Amino acid sequence: xxxxxxxxxxxxxxxxxxxxxxxxxxxxxxxxxxxxxxxxxxxxxxxxxxxxxxxxxxxxxxxxxxxxxxxxxxxxxxxxxxxxxxxxxxxxxxxxxxxxxxxxxxxxxxxxxxxxxxxxxxxxxxxxxxxxxxxxxxxxxxxxxxxxxxxxxxxxxxxxxxxxxxxxxxxxxxxxxxxxxxxxxxxxxxxxxxxxxxxxxxxxxxxxxxxxxxxxxxxxxxxxxxxxxxxxxxxxxxxxxxxxxxxxxxxxxxxxxxxxxxxxxxxxxxxxxxxxxxxxxxxxxxxxxxxxxxxxxxxxxxxxxxxxxxxxxxxxxxxxxxxxxxxxxxxxxxxxx
Amino acid sequence: xxxxxxxxxxxxxxxxxxxxxxxxxxxxxxxxxxxxxxxxxxxxxxxxxxxxxxxxxxxxxxxxxxxxxxxxxxxxxxxxxxxxxxxxxxxxxxxxxxxxxxxxxxxxxxxxxxxxxxxxxxxxxxxxxxxxxxxxxxxxxxxxxxxxxxxxxxxxxxxxxxxxxxxxxxxxxxxxxxxxxxxxxxxxxxxxxxxxxxxxxxxxxxxxxxxxxxxxxxxxxxxxxxxxxxxxxxxxxxxxxxxxxxxxxxxxxxxxxxxxxxxxxxxxxxxxxxxxxxxxxxxxxxxxxxxxxxxxxxxxxxxxxxxxxxxxxxxxxxxxxxxxxxxxxxxxxxxxx
Numbered sequence: 192x193x194x195x196x197x198x199x200x201x202x203x204x205x206x207x208x209x210x211x212x213x214x215x216x217x218x219x220x221x222x223x224x225x226x227x228x229x230x231x232x233x234x235x236x237x238x239x240x241x242x243x244x245x246x247x248x249x250x251x252x253x254x255x256x257x258x259x260x261x262x263x264x265x266x267x268x269x270x271x272x273x274x275x276x277x278x279x280x281x282x283x284x285x286x287x288x289x290x291x292x293x294x295x296x297x298x299x300x301x302x303x304x305x306x307x308x309x310x311x312x313x314x315x316x317x318x319x320x321x322x323x324x325x326x327x328x329x330x331x332x333x334x335x336x337x338x339x340x341x342x343x344x345x346x347x348x349x350x351x352x353x354x355x356x357x358x359x360x361x362x363x364x365x366x367x368x369x370x371x372x373x374x375x376x377x378x379x380x381x382x383x384x385x386x387x388x389x390x391x392x393x394x395x396x397x398x399x400x401x402x403x404x405x406x407x408x409x410x411x412x413x414x415x416x417x418x419x420x421x422x423x424x425x426x427x428x429x430x431x432x433x434x435x436x437x438x439x440x441x442x443x444x445x446x447x448x449x450x451x452x453x454x455x456x457x458x459x460x461x462x463x464x465x466x467x468x469x470x471x472x473x474x475x476x477x478x479x480x481x482x483x484x485x486x487x488x489x490x491x492x493x494x495x496x497x498x499x500x501x502x503x504x505x506x507x508x509x510x511x512x513x514x515x516x517x518x519x520x521x522x523x524x525x526x527x528x
Numbered sequence: 529x530x531x532x533x534x535x536x537x538x539x540x541x542x543x544x545x546x547x548x549x550x551x552x553x554x555x556x557x558x559x560x561x562x563x564x565x566x567x568x569x570x571x572x573x574x575x576x577x578x579x580x581x582x583x584x585x586x587x588x589x590x591x592x593x594x595x596x597x598x599x600x601x602x603x604x605x606x607x608x609x610x611x612x613x614x615x616x617x618x619x620x621x622x623x624x625x626x627x628x629x630x631x632x633x634x635x636x637x638x639x640x641x642x643x644x645x646x647x648x649x650x651x652x653x654x655x656x657x658x659x660x661x662x663x664x665x666x667x668x669x670x671x672x673x674x675x676x677x678x679x680x681x682x683x684x685x686x687x688x689x690x691x692x693x694x695x696x697x698x699x700x701x702x703x704x705x706x707x708x709x710x711x712x713x714x715x716x717x718x719x720x721x722x723x724x725x726x727x728x729x730x731x732x733x734x735x736x737x738x739x740x741x742x743x744x745x746x747x748x749x750x751x752x753x754x755x756x757x758x759x760x761x762x763x764x765x766x767x768x769x770x771x772x773x774x775x776x777x778x779x780x781x782x783x784x785x786x787x788x789x790x791x792x793x794x795x796x797x798x799x800x801x802x803x804x805x806x807x808x809x810x811x812x813x814x815x816x817x818x819x820x821x822x823x824x825x826x827x828x829x830x831x832x833x834x835x836x837x838x839x840x841x842x843x844x845x846x847x848x849x850x851x852x853x854x855x856x857x858x859x860x861x862x863x864x865x
Contacts, residue, residue, distance in 0.1 A: 420812035426767030475757035
């Protein structure tokens with residue numbers, strides 16, 4: 192499927208979904224829409240994904256099958272400044288794929304245009320209707336369950352999940368990803384958007400996926416969300432923790448982050464406190480250990496300094512650590528397999 | 529408001545909502561509907577609530593403003609054997625108040641009858657549509673925030689919340705209840721059904737209530753839900769914990785409970801582990817202490833044994849403890865004020 196990715200004013204650093212889809216998805220990316228960076232190319236910003244032009248609007252995009260919304264503002268709202276591009280895509284008969292809290296399929300204009308032009312509005316954050324409460328059976332699946340947990344939002348849990356699953360497969364292991372958020376769902380083509388399910392069904396929606404896949408694979412890499420100490424999103428994190436009952440956890444962090452992103456008056460706890468919290472909370476239902484750390488060193492310019500940061504991170508946690516994107520060394524994989 | 533309460537075949541022991549509303553609500557209860565106990569009186573079954581006749585159906589009820597569904601089967605379904613009473617109430621122009629997962633307002637027959645007779649179907653478990661993510665501001669409200677937390681579901685968190693708020697008012701304190709579940713919402717006449725909100729908005733839906741009430745009262749008693757180690761419901765618990773950012777917590781437990789109710793293969797952690805978990809998880813966003821314990825001794829026949837159980841419970845937690853319903857002594861109130 193050939194797509195354009197909408198990432199206005201945010202590509203690449205604040206376009207997590209766009210980057211995830213480019214890095215791990217099976218899409219053929221024709222262009223990235225970012226009116227601030229129009230005229231540049233993806234390769235000017237990001238070295239390790241397929242190249243494509245960055246353009247100002249859908250008017251500058253050739254033939255594509257779909258427009259994918261690759262950014263998500265806090266709160267998941269739809270920005271009205273994107274309307275003309277979504278409208279243009281639908282008028283051309285392209286599907287529109289989005290992971291916003293605001294469902295495009297419930298927008299009158301978009302619904303009308305999609306119907307008229309025979310194309311689909313795919314809101315991947317709209318949960319299925321038949322979810323229920325957890326039965327407490329995730330610990331019974333045959334596969335080893337590895338969950339990425341975080342010190343905060345946007346520290347690289349999705350990336351770590353995808354990188355570890357890929358690396359495990361490269362080693363000949365049968366590994367599947369359990370997608371819990373919009374980017375993972377867009378990349379894998381299935382999954383439950385856990386942050387959108389009814390709060391009572393949070394663990395149940397995760398468990399359902401583990402039960403579905405758990406006996407068909409040796410390893411399940413569960414995409415974590417948020418952080419257990421996040422002032423807004425910890426409920427989602429907790430539901431994933433108890434809904435997946437991980438055997439092993441990988442603690443993800445971004446070098447230099449000291450406060451909760453977007454909630455700067457909340458200092459992050461120190462690293463060992465996270466290990467204690469995740470292990471004691473998980474352990475109340477199923478013993479699970481933090482066996483490795485994944486550090487995102489995107490904010491560290493110098494490779495040597497980044498290596499030092501990774502080493503210090505591993506020391507603080509008392510487990511092997513790596514930057515799974517920047518460096519080839521992967522002691523984390525050893526620890527989780 | 530004069531009401532009848534539907535509690536067919538379950539009054540009083542399996543009619544938690546009915547009893548909660550009778551004990552803590554401001555309603556004038558004209559009758560309880562229970563076809564198995566028709567002909568008796570409320571006072572034949574329960575000593576400490578207002579008396580009323582128990583009748584077989586709405587046909588035996590005089591003039592009332594509303595019928596309140598006071599029972600909730602597992603799963604929150606609507607029992608077809610209640611239909612004739614709901615129909616009769618609507619035909620008489622009475623509102624119907626329910627806290628089921630099944631929304632009466634989406635039942636075709638009930639919706640038609642309500643429209644025709646100009647009365648309301650009030651599904652208190654239907655969350656408002658304008659909820660959003662938490663801003664992380666609950667710690668800024670003027671009031672002291674007291675949250676009831678639990679070792680499990682159905683251990684008496686709602687009851688402890690109501691009893692403590694009443695006791696605080698009796699001492700001349702300005703105390704409000706923050707209702708998070710169907711019974712609390714029916715009793716107080718407002719509130720957000722936290723287990724039904726979108727998972728991402730769990731903390732936000734709690735925070736919104738605290739912000740609304742926080743500067744008008746000296747104390748807010750927040751009704752907790754579930755347990756932080758519950759295999760299915762911990763997400764709800766965690767969202768309430770971080771959405772309310774309590775200054776003080778009261779740990780609720782039921783004497784003799786050793787495994788998660790309905791999930792018997794999950795043993796409850798020992799009591800000090802709960803204190804550590806709740807305090808460390810809360811403390812990551814706002815320092816909050818478990819200052820007291822509320823033990824429900826309903827399963828202990830003998831008063832002396834019940835007193836011993838309360839004492840042992842307080843000793844295990846290292847804080848004052850009480851059974852807030854059975855005994856008059858209330859060291860818990862001292863600890864939370």
